[in-house]
Structure formats: C-alpha cells, structure tokens
Amino acid sequence: MKTKVFLTIDTEFSIGGAFRAPAALQPIGAQNVLCTVGQRSEGLGTLLHTFAAHGLQATFFVETMQTAYFGDAPMGDIAKQLAAAGHDVQLHLHPVWTYFDHPDWQSRLAQVQPNDDLHGRSVEQLVAWMQRGIDTFARWGLPAPVALRTGNLMVDRNVYRAMAQVGLKVASNIARAVFDPAEAALRFNAGIHHIEGVVELPVLTYADLQLGARTHRKVLTITGSSLAEARCLLDRAHAGGAPSVVLLTHCHEFVKGDMRGALAADKVNQRRLQDICRYLQDNGDRFEVTTMDRMVNSPVQGMPAADPLFSVPPPLAVMRMVQNKLNELNLV
Ligand SMILES: [Zn+2]
Incomplete structure (x- = not known):
C-alpha cells in the first residue's frame, strides 16, 4: 500500500505586531505570502515553481478572517492564482482577525485582549466563524472548501461538531508537538481518523531527541526538519504501514529577514523543499x-x-540543528 503524502501550506497574512504597537505597526498583507525580494516571489513563487517542476499538487489552507482588515482582494487574488495552478484550496481560520471588526479596535486594546483560540469555544460560535470563511470563498468565486486547518492547530471536539454542521468533511487540525489537545482521544501523532463524522489527518508529530526521561517531539516542517530527517520519516512511515504523512509549511519559511525591510531568499529551506x-x-x-x-x-x-x-x-536531529544554526548565521 502506498503512503499518502500531503504537502500543506498555511497561507496567511500577519498581524505584524499591530496589537502590540497599533500606532507604529500595521498588519502585513500579501508580502507575507509572496515574500518578494527584488522582482522575485521567494515565498509562494518558490512553492508554485517547485511543485510544478515535480508535477506535484499541494493543499493550501488559506486564511480568510484577515478580510476583516484587508478586505477581499489581496488574499482573493492569491487564492484564485492557487486554484488556477491546479492546487487544492482549503480553509484556514485565525479568529484573532475578527478584532478588526471593531472600528475602535485601537482604543479597545486597553480593555479587551485579542484572542486567537479555537478551542474552548461554543459550537455555535465555531459554526459562525466557519460559515464566514465559507462565505469568503464564495465571494472569491472558488468552490466551497471541504477541509479545515485550525489556526495554531488549536482543537477540541467542538471544532469537529461545528465542521460537521457546515459541511467541512476533512480536517488537519492536530499537530501534537504544536498544540496537544486536552482530550486524550484527540492526541494523534499520525494516521487517518474519524472524529464526530469528520476525517482527520494529523500533521506528522515525530520524536527527535531523548532528553533524560523526556522524549522531545516536533512536527514535520521544512524549517524544522532536514532532508535527511524527512526522508527517514517517510521511509519509516511507509515501512511501518502508515496510511499518511502530512507535512506543514508556510510561504515565509522560504525567506529570512524582515518582511518589512531587508529580506533574502532562504536557500537552505528552498533546497529542502526541492529535494523532498x-x-x-x-x-x-x-x-x-x-x-x-x-x-x-x-x-x-x-x-x-x-x-x-x-x-x-539523534545524529540526524543534531545535524539539522547545526545546519539551521549555520543558515541563521548566513554561513551556508
Ligand atoms: Zn495559521
């Protein structure tokens, strides 16, 4: 049996410190996805070029709540480009953006803190947010999404109950090394599961180091995992009969520096993507x-x-740490 591999990209804009320093900093829009350096899109452009060169299709989880600040156009244009390139365009939600629904959001910061949690919410609230995302896809002229990735991989059982109500039938909401669900029955490292009638494909959580009695866990990403680690995990997952491996990345993982200023291509991460x-x-x-x-x-x-x-x-994890440190210092 072949192991299904999902290349997933959380495609999102950034609050960019606006809640911390509203007078000085504004949210970062399309540049957070395109990551343009000179004339080249080193973020999304690199992903699209690499997938096309290898004849691969990916799932882009596109964040919709940012329309509260940016309106429909900037992400709508990107989402349409993704669909036109033959990729799967699905829903990603960060409810923190709804803070911008309040025209007085700047003065409101003194009283109410913005909150990005998707766990601990009522089904009714979750349904309303999901429906808002589905409506955004409709305004963009895209097919209704059938899959969801929650912001920050935050999840509880109510998320699945709400998904079932609005016709979101597939989830990739679990990544234990990022957010370990409170409910033990939702703590999956891998596999394909049914939760409240929704198919869940967790982002792969794996172990890299043993620190005393503690097993250090992380998720499979481009920045966090070297080519050698990714190959090893793919091989072991297939040999172990795993039905699926889900990899998570973001457009901004392919650049380094300041999104508002000096930005450069991250050649190490771009090479990792190509090699994987x-x-x-x-x-x-x-x-x-x-x-x-x-x-x-x-x-x-x-x-x-x-x-x-x-x-x-462990030697593969140590080699990756060295490689990442050298990359951080611009020595590779
Ligand atoms: Zn996100």
Missing part, C-alpha cells in the same frame, strides 16, 4: 502525493500499531 519533492517524485512506487479534497468520505485507516510515534536517529 524530488524524493517523493522518484519514489512514486511507495508514496502518493495527494490533496485533502480527495479525502472526503475516506475510510478510517488507523496504524498497524496504536498510533506509533515515528522517530529519527
């Missing part, structure tokens, strides 16, 4: 790169063992 895509392309006998929209009505495919935690050999 090539590995997946070259190993099509074991891996099927696919998209979230195709998982509607998917049967449950648990793991052969009860939710195993895949790991990388």
